[in-house]
Structures are given as C-alpha cells and as structure tokens.
Amino acid sequence: MTTTxxxxxxxxxxxxxxxxxxxxxxxxILANITAAVATGEEVSLNGFGKFKLKDTPERQGRNPSxxxxxxxxxxRKLTFAxxxxxxxxxxxx
Numbered sequence: 842m843t844t845t846x847x848x849x850x851x852x853x854x855x856x857x858x859x860x861x862x863x864x865x866x867x868x869x870i871l872a873n874i875t876a877a878v879a880t881g882e883e884v885s886l887n888g889f890g891k892f893k894l895k896d897t898p899e900r901q902g903r904n905p906s907x908x909x910x911x912x913x914x915x916x917r918k919l920t921f922a923x924x925x926x927x928x929x930x931x932x933x934x
Contacts, residue, residue: 845864845867845868846864848867849867850863852866874892878893878894878919881894886924887924888926889923889924890921890922890923890924891921891924892920893920893922894917894919895917895918895919895920896915896917897917897918899914900912901913
C-alpha cells in the first residue's frame with residue numbers, strides 16, 4: 842500500500858522539493874478535490890479519472906444479528922471513475 846508519506850517522498854525525490862513541501866502540495870490537492878466534490882461539483886483530472894458525489898436514497902435493510910427490519914439512512918458517497926489510460930494500464934495494456 843502506498844501512503845501519502847510515500848507519495849510525498851516520491852514527489853520530493855522526482856522534483857527536488859523538501860519532503861514537507863511535497864506533503865503540503867499533496868494535502869492541498871486532496872483538500873481542493875474534497876471541497877469541490879462536497880459542493881456537488883465533479884472533479885476531472887485528465888488522464889487519471891473523475892471524482893463525483895453519488896446520492897444513495899434511504900432504503901430498507903436487515904439487522905444481521907437479529908433479522909429485524911431497519912431503515913438505512915440516505916447518504917452521499919464519493920465515487921471515482923478511472924480514465925481509459927488508467928484502466929488500460931491496470932489491465933496490462
């Protein structure tokens with residue numbers, strides 16, 4: 842698994858930045874993506890993919906331990922759709 846610290850180290854080595862500065866850049870990018878998506882905006886990174894918010898409606902479910910019917914609240918989920926280039930690379934093309 843690659844962590845934010847690993848990405849900061851790679852960015853620092855590749856572009857000659859201090860690791861702390863690279864971490865600040867990564868944190869700023871993630872914060873901007875989060876803020877944009879939270880307002881309902883779709884974030885598209887060319888060649889990488891799209892982040893967008895998906896609303897899931899309230900629905901009925903079951904408590905697995907008791908079998909009792911419960912209502913699962915509506916929620917918002919972050920979805921990611923990879924770009925074709927990313928999908929091709931993941932599939933060895």
